[in-house]
Amino acid sequence: MVRTLAVANQKGGVGKTTTVVSVASNVALAGFRTLLIDLDPQGNATTGVGVNPREVSTSSYNVLVQQLPLSGARIQNVLPNMDLVPATLDLAGAEVELVPMFSRELRLRSAISLVENEYDYIFVDCPPSLGMLTINSLAAVNEVIVPLQCEYYALEGLGQLLTNVQLIQEGLNPDLQVSAIVLVMFDARTRLAEQVAQEVREHFGELVLTTVVPRSIRLSEAPSYGQPIEIYDPASAGAAAYRAVTNEILEATKKL
Amino acid sequence: MVRTLAVANQKGGVGKTTTVVSVASNVALAGFRTLLIDLDPQGNATTGVGVNPREVSTSSYNVLVQQLPLSGARIQNVLPNMDLVPATLDLAGAEVELVPMFSRELRLRSAISLVENEYDYIFVDCPPSLGMLTINSLAAVNEVIVPLQCEYYALEGLGQLLTNVQLIQEGLNPDLQVSAIVLVMFDARTRLAEQVAQEVREHFGELVLTTVVPRSIRLSEAPSYGQPIEIYDPASAGAAAYRAVTNEILEATKKL
Ligand SMILES: Nc1ncnc2c1ncn2[C@@H]1O[C@H](COP(=O)(O)OP(=O)(O)OP(=O)(O)O)[C@@H](O)[C@H]1O
Ligand SMILES: Nc1ncnc2c1ncn2[C@@H]1O[C@H](COP(=O)(O)OP(=O)(O)OP(=O)(O)O)[C@@H](O)[C@H]1O
Ligand SMILES: [Mg+2]
C-alpha cells in the first residue's frame, strides 16, 4: 500500500523543501521505490536533487494544467530508487489558470492514481501559500508533514494551516491526516526556539516528532551541489537529524 | 512627492516582513508620515507592529476585493507617524477571488491614489508568491526593495523575480524600478553567505545596498513582543543594521 505525503506550510522559508528532499532521498536510499513531485514554481526540490529546472521540457505544470500523465513528466532514477516530477517557472501561472477549470482541485489526485502502484512512497513539495497548488497537493495525499521553524511568525501560521487541512478533509479528502509536525532550524542559543518547541509539544503531543533538526550550515550548502544532505555530508548534524526524522516517519507505517 | 515602495520576493522566509517593518518604523520614527500596507494573508507585518490580525474588522482584503477606501481600512498611529492597513486570513481567498474581477491588477493602485497626498512614504509587504497580491502591489508602487537571504535557493529565485518585475513594467506600471537589493540574514560563519554576497554585487553593482544585515537573534525575538527592532532592542546588531539600511533608502531620494 503506497504512502502519499505532502510537505506543506504556507509560512515561507521554514524548511519544506529541505525536509522533503532529505526524507524522500533517505527513503529511496533505504530501498523503497520513491516518487518526488515538485509543486513549487521555484523548483527548489528539483534543484535539490540535482536537476536544473531551466533544462526540463515537461513538468508538474503539464500534469496539472494539460493533464499530461505523470509517467510522461517524470525523470527516472534521479537518485537510486527515486523518480522526480520536476517543477518549472510556468507553474506559477497554474494558480490562476486552474481557477476556472473542471475538477481544478483534484487534478494531481487523478494523476497520482494512475502511477501509485509503481511506488512505495510518494512525496509532494508545496509552495509557501494555500492556493490551488497546495490545495491540489493536500487533496491528493493521505498524510501531511508540517515542518515548523522554531520562530514566532512560523508558530503564528500553524493554526491557519491546520484549519485549512481540516477544510480539505471535510470538502475534498476525508483520508487526509496530519501525520507529523517536525521541529526544524532549531537554534539552541536562543530562548525563543525552546519556548516555541515547548508550546508546540504541549498543544500537539504525539504528532510532534521526537527528533529536532538543528540549524546546520551544511544543510544550506547542500543545494548548491544539487545533492541531498545524506550524499553531500552524511557525517553532518543535519544528516544525522534527518536520518532520525526519516526513521520516525518509516516507523509510523506501523501505526497507520 | 510621496515615495511608494513594495518589499517583494517570492522566495519564502527571506526577511521581507522583517525588512519592511524595520524600515517603515525607522522612517516613521524619523518624522516622515508613513503608511504600511500588509498584503500577506499571514498578517506578519500586522503582528510585527503590535496589532492582532484576529481582532481586526476591516483590512486590505476589503480594500482589494470590495473596494473599501483605504481610509476606511487603516488603523491610525500604530506607531508615531505610522498608519497600518492590516491583513487578515480572508486575504488568502483574494488570490482566487480577484481573478475574474474587473481591473483586478490595479485595485491597490487606485486605492493608494486616493490617500497618497497624506503620506511621505507608503510601504507594502508582499506574500511569498507572484500571484494577484504581489502583482497588485508591484502595479501600485514606484519602487521595489528586494531582501535577499544569502543562501543558495534564495539566489536562484532572484532571476525569476526580476523577470516578473520587468513584465509588470512593460504591462502595468512603466514607473516601477528595483531601487534596492538588501543582503540579509548574513551568517559570517559560512563561506556560502560570502559567495552569494559577492556574486550578487558582481551582477547588480550599485543596486545592492552597502549595508549587510547580519543574522541576529534579537530580530527574530522582536515580533513576539509586537515591536519593531528599533523599539524592542535599539542596541542590537539587527537594529543598527536596519538603521543603516533605512539611511541608504532615505538617501536614495536624492538620486530619484
Ligand atoms: N536545519 C537547517 N539549518 C540551516 N539551514 C537550513 C535548514 N533547513 C533549511 N535551511 C535553509 O534555509 C532556507 C529555507 O529552507 P527551505 O528552502 O527548505 O524552506 P521552504 O519552506 O521550502 O521555503 P519556501 O517557503 O520558499 O518554499 C534554505 O536556504 C535552506 O537551505
Ligand atoms: N537578520 C535576521 N536575523 C535573524 N532572524 C531573522 C532575520 N531576519 C528575519 N529573521 C527571522 O526569520 C524568519 C523569516 O523572516 P520574515 O518572516 O521576515 O521573512 P519573510 O520573507 O517575510 O517570510 P514570508 O515569505 O513567510 O513572508 C522570521 O522568523 C524572522 O523573525
Ligand atoms: Mg520550498
Ligand SMILES: [Mg+2]
Ligand atoms: Mg513575510
